Amino acid sequence: MRYLIILVLVIGNSCVDPEIDEIFDWPFYPAHKFKTYNGFVEIYNGKQTIHYIFMESINNPENKPLIIQFGGGPGCSSLAGLISGIGPYVRIWGSDKMELTENPYSLHKLGNVLYLDIPAGVGYSELHDDNYQWSDTNTGLDSYEIIKAWLHAFQQFKAREIWLSGVSYSGMYIPCVAEVIINKNKQFPDDKINLKGIMVGNGVLVNEDEFIFKWNREYLVKRNFFDLVTSNVMQVSCTKHPNSASCQRALEREKIVRKNLNPYNVYGYCYGDSSIYHKINSALYGDVEDYSCIDDGILNNYFNNPEVKQKLKIPEDKRWESCNIDIFMNYKRDKHSHVLMKFLFDNNIRILQYSGNADDIISVDYTYASLKLIDGLKQISRKPFANYQTQQMAGWIVEYNFLTFYIIRSAGHMVPTDQRANTYQMYEDFINRE
Known part of the structure; x- marks a missing residue:
């Protein structure tokens, strides 16, 4: 009887099925060899239905880590990163049409990338709980349950190194998720999530x-x-x-x-x-x-296109928005992520923070001021770095005892969109560090 109850709970918490969720004709993509998936993860017995997109690495997926990509906001979809920043094919910036071109600096060359639209209500994700409070604490707890459920379905990635990645308000999401993973790993050592590190661009650290x-x-x-x-x-x-x-x-x-x-x-x-x-x-x-x-209107048109929905097996009446204003306005900001940095470091989590030096949404001055508030943080070095191919100056690397901070030259809030080659080099160098 006990086994039956556990089995029912597992089934009730995840409707992920790799065989059903695999997509063989990705909308507007040319022919490609890497596998792609689109589906939903149910948690809390259907109170939340979280949309995910998963794309295996372009090269050697069996040897690459799992990178989990979050959106910003709070309340914005991670799929903006897929289409505009780090995906294998990205929109042509400035065009008034959805035109996709190959991205030679895709994060998908460095890992298998899982896009999660959290919290519930973002993008195609749904919330079926009238008493739910959107908050940093709940986002951390919910994301842990989502990741666990997804890994239960995609067993081949359960032991892989995992990196949490994102920009903007992900600076809050990601450390909160990492904190929960660390604590749950200690509580359930036989069911560990193999978290290696976090990578946050132009992220919120002081939540005021x-x-x-x-x-x-x-x-x-x-x-x-x-x-x-x-x-x-x-x-x-x-x-x-x-x-x-x-x-x-x-x-x-x-x-x-x-x-x-x-x-x-x-x-x-x-x-x-x-x-x-x-x-x-x-x-x-x-x-x-x-x-x-x-202009997120182009993204809204893309993910609400009937042909796109049909190929992704999304119900025709499901409406997609790049950002959910209800979540933004009603989200409870109940944490500061800068206070979590030492805790993450002490638990062997590698930390990358990076900023575009042309951003005025979350400016580099704000990030410096936030880092100064981290207890015990000490700067070790600051040096410029050049792009390997062009030998042009790409930015600066500031090494601290707890984390690494990259400043990417001539990039704004969407660093992977503005400076693809330099961002890719940063990711590659940081992920491959010994």
Whole structure:
């Protein structure tokens, strides 16, 4: 009887079936040899149905680690990374059509990549629990259950080294998931998840909007986006007297500067925007109509295309959005991830943080300020690095006792999209370190 109960629980918590979930005609992909899968993982007896996409490595999948890719937000899909950043075929940036081209610097060359749309409600994922609270704590716990259920179905990857990867609000998701994995591994040593490390780009570490805004403003001040008087007022008056008339005038000038600035890449240009950030920042800044410049509308059209849904075996009435604004607005930010870095390091988890130096969503100044708050963190070295092929300067490597921090030159918030070759080199060097 006990065996029967356990069996029912296992079946009730996972509807993953590699044979059923394999896709033989991936939408808009040319002929390819690597295997691809699309399906759902059920946890908590169907209260959450989490969408996943899995693609085996382009080369030698049997010898490569498992890389689990998370989205940002909170509330945004990991599939933006598949289509725009790290996938084997990626959209042509700036085109008003969904055109895919081969990505010679795909993360899929370094590992087998599993894309998870968490928390429940993101992308095609569904939530069937009226009492559920989206939060950092629950995202960590739920993701552990999802990963366990997926590995139960894909047994050949259970013993593989696992890396957690993502950008932006993944800086919160990933350390929270890693914390749960470490604790559960200690609790259930016979059912370990072989977590090797985490890789986070332009990630949230201090989970406070005021802290982010302060250091993003400092980022623009240091790079001369404001006149000298405005910069001095921001650094002095706004720090000591944020409600003063002089500070308020400086903040009005800031709005004017930001009005025509692409915060995802301050040295890049805008291609229009239909994303969640546009809606949110329009609400925050009022008169700023084009505050952000990432056009997620093309992704929305792609994943809502009837032909795409049919090939992925997605029900026709299921609606996909790149970001779920309900999750964003109702998400409980109940943790800071910078306080988890020492815990992860002490438990033999390798940590890569990286930033594009043209990002004003989660700026490099914000990341530096966040890292300084990590108890016991000490800088060992800081040096530039060059691209192996071109010998052009690619950025800087800052080594700490707990982690490695890469700064990628001429990249914005979407580092793998802006600097594919340099990002690939960073991933390869870090994953293959002894």
